[in-house]
Amino acid sequence: MGKYRPFDIVALDDRQWPGKRIERAPIWASVDLRDGNQSLIDPMDGERKWRFFELLVSLGFKQIEVGFPSASQTDFDFLRELIEGQRVPNDVTLQVLTPARAPLIRRTFEALSGAKRAIVHLYNATSPLFRETVLGLDRDGCKRLAVEHTALVRRLMEEHPGTDWTFQYSPEHFTTTELDFSLEVCEAVLDTFGASPERRVILNLPATVEVATANVYADQVEWFCRHLRVRERAIISLHPHNDRGTGIAAAELGLMAGADRIEGTLFGNGERTGNVDIVTLAMNLFIQGIDPELDLSNLTPVMREVEHCNQLPVHPRHPYVGDLVFTAFSGSHQDAIKKGMASHRASLASGGTPLWDVPYLPVDPLDVGRNYEAVIRVNSQSGKGGISYLLEQDHGIALPRRLAIEFSQVVQEIADRTGREITSQMIHRAFLDEYRLDAPYRLLRQRIEERDGEVAIAAEIEGPQGGLSVSGRGNGPLSALVHGLRGQGFDIDVIDYHENSRGQGADAEAIAFVELRAAGRPVFGVGLHVNTTTATLIAALSALSRAMRQDEVEGVALSV
Numbered sequence: 001m002g003k004y005r006p007f008d009i010v011a012l013d014d015r016q017w018p019g020k021r022i023e024r025a026p027i028w029a030s031v032d033l034r035d036g037n038q039s040l041i042d043p044m045d046g047e048r049k050w051r052f053f054e055l056l057v058s059l060g061f062k063q064i065e066v067g068f069p070s071a072s073q074t075d076f077d078f079l080r081e082l083i084e085g086q087r088v089p090n091d092v093t094l095q096v097l098t099p100a101r102a103p104l105i106r107r108t109f110e111a112l113s114g115a116k117r118a119i120v121h122l123y124n125a126t127s128p129l130f131r132e133t134v135l136g137l138d139r140d141g142c143k144r145l146a147v148e149h150t151a152l153v154r155r156l157m158e159e160h161p162g163t164d165w166t167f168q169y170s171p172e173h174f175t176t177t178e179l180d181f182s183l184e185v186c187e188a189v190l191d192t193f194g195a196s197p198e199r200r201v202i203l204n205l206p207a208t209v210e211v212a213t214a215n216v217y218a219d220q221v222e223w224f225c226r227h228l229r230v231r232e233r234a235i236i237s238l239h240p241h242n243d244r245g246t247g248i249a250a251a252e253l254g255l256m257a258g259a260d261r262i263e264g265t266l267f268g269n270g271e272r273t274g275n276v277d278i279v280t281l282a283m284n285l286f287i288q289g290i291d292p293e294l295d296l297s298n299l300t301p302v303m304r305e306v307e308h309c310n311q312l313p314v315h316p317r318h319p320y321v322g323d324l325v326f327t328a329f330s331g332s333h334q335d336a337i338k339k340g341m342a343s344h345r346a347s348l349a350s351g352g353t354p355l356w357d358v359p360y361l362p363v364d365p366l367d368v369g370r371n372y373e374a375v376i377r378v379n380s381q382s383g384k385g386g387i388s389y390l391l392e393q394d395h396g397i398a399l400p401r402r403l404a405i406e407f408s409q410v411v412q413e414i415a416d417r418t419g420r421e422i423t424s425q426m427i428h429r430a431f432l433d434e435y436r437l438d439a440p441y442r443l444l445r446q447r448i449e450e451r452d453g454e455v456a457i458a459a460e461i462e463g464p465q466g467g468l469s470v471s472g473r474g475n476g477p478l479s480a481l482v483h484g485l486r487g488q489g490f491d492i493d494v495i496d497y498h499e500n501s502r503g504q505g506a507d508a509e510a511i512a513f514v515e516l517r518a519a520g521r522p523v524f525g526v527g528l529h530v531n532t533t534t535a536t537l538i539a540a541l542s543a544l545s546r547a548m549r550q551d552e553v554e555g556v557a558l559s560v
């Protein structure tokens with residue numbers, strides 16, 4: 001016999017949940033201020049609790065478990081302030097947890113005195129391990145514990161008719177309790193409370209510790225829902241934890257299996273590996289086109305506020321919100337994102353489909369309050385797609401394809417040499433340093449005339465040996481300049497040229513890319529100027545300067 005054993009599976013051959021789909025948002029209940037709080041190194045003080053409560057309200061939570069008032073004076077006082085200070089919006093219901101212990105239940109009702117509406121959440125352990133090891137009770141004793149304390153809760157509710165009460169019961173460690181026993185206890189609780197379709201009780205089925213694959217939880221939930229005598233007198237709630245790292249899957253399959261409600265926390269804080277993360281669950285609905293009924297349109301400030309209140313960081317890879325989750329460093333991802341974004345923009349501009357179908361980005365960052373700035377970041381794993389994306393997006397420089405291929409080698413060399421991320425500013429600087437040379441050849445002035453369908457240029461150029469007067473003719477200013485330079489003995493030709501403008505209005509500037517063949521080899525140059533023609537001529541001289549430098553380095557004859 002080994003140290004660990006396999007988990008049991010559920011005998012449910014005609015399970016229905018695998019063919020189901022989640023069609024609408026469940027009832028969300030935040031347990032940040034209770035389960036989340038009880039697992040913190042430093043539980044929240046009043047100020048942090050307030051901030052968290054207000055955050056939850058602003059996101060649209062309608063049910064909020066605000067604490068365990070019989071356990072701590074901070075929780076008790078917080079509840080009193082909420083109630084006495086009338087700080088609870090009309091559509092929000094407070095929930096509090098109490099164990100099945102009479103003095104603690106009485107204290108819980110003291111804390112709730114005067115509340116307009118409240119959910120009293122009673123729990124006791126029901127699983128065999130807990131019955132034997134913790135409580136020292138058999139099945140009957142355990143059921144009696146639940147029933148007697150349910151009766152007490154019912155009586156106390158009746159004694160305080162000014163509050164609109166809801167009762168919630170949790171058979172703790174539902175996932176390791178024998179299913180027939182969970183059902184037996186829960187039916188007894190429903191009967192004792194007098195539950196009916198008009199007076200529904202929340203039955204919360206916790207995966208207190210996640211011990212099996214998510215399909216087993218779904219089977220347990222479906223089995224439970226199908227075996228309830230009157231399903232309509234219960235709201236089935238799930239309370240998944242994340243010990244195996246599959247809390248989200250368990251919650252989703254559990255909803256497919258018939259649950260109505262989810263208890264969880266923002267970004268998954270909670271005991272051990274945490275409670276299920278409601279933000280991820282809700283966003284998973286959102287990206288299926290389902291209204292999550294929570295406002296998640298600006299998640300970064302929400303994350304920062306939660307980090308402050310919990311004094312715990314949210315992981316940079318956390319779904320939908322982590323600092324790095326909208327960022328691609330790797331070249332092939334960047335290339336696909338760049339093309340996908342361009343195609344999405346084109347589709348929107350032409351009145352085509354608004355459907356978000358961008359590779360590697362399951363959600364539009366704008367929908368959660370992020371922007372496209374960090375979508376592509378460059379390091380040694382990156383390629384031309386990402387580099388040209390940054391130059392275009394941040395600096396208005398749309399590189400021609402062949403130049404993008406060439407320039408990516410320049411950036412790759414820097415990335416390999418430094419072993420660090422290369423920021424957009426560094427890429428811009430490297431680009432200008434590499435391609436916009438104004439030495440040794442620099443345009444000083446030029447005169448251009450059009451005659452008989454031809455362009456004539458007379459240019460003054462500064463060169464390594466002093467001033468150079470160049471005149472030539474061609475079908476445009478660039479070809480005229482190149483002919484003039486050829487006349488001076490330079491072995492050059494135009495392969496290609498592109499230009500576009502960057503910036504707008506008074507700040508607009510032309511950027512020109514000229515590719516020359518110099519001494520038989522292709523070489524790019526870049527020119528920037530408010531005047532497009534001047535930018536093109538500067539680009540040609542920049543290419544010539546680069547060819548000259550290569551000539552110096554490699555000894556290739558630039559002059560014929």
Ligand SMILES: CC(=O)SCCNC(=O)CCNC(=O)[C@H](O)C(C)(C)COP(=O)(O)OP(=O)(O)OC[C@H]1O[C@@H](n2cnc3c(N)ncnc32)[C@H](O)[C@@H]1OP(=O)(O)O
Binds near residue numbers: 125135
């Ligand atoms: C799964 C969950 O997350 S449940 C919520 C857990 N949250 C918390 O525990 C946070 C707040 N808790 C507390 O402040 C405290 O634990 C209290 C106030 C609830 C109880 O404190 P204490 O009375 O000092 O008990 P303590 O926490 O040490 O241990 C639990 C005791 O209660 C007993 N117990 C547990 N459930 C019951 C029950 N329903 N009826 C009677 N006794 C019970 C245990 O057997 C144990 O008894 P023992 O000391 O005789 O062995």
Ligand SMILES: CC(C)C(=O)C(=O)O
Binds near residue numbers: 173204208
């Ligand atoms: C009290 C219950 C619902 C709980 O927190 C758990 O089982 O994890």
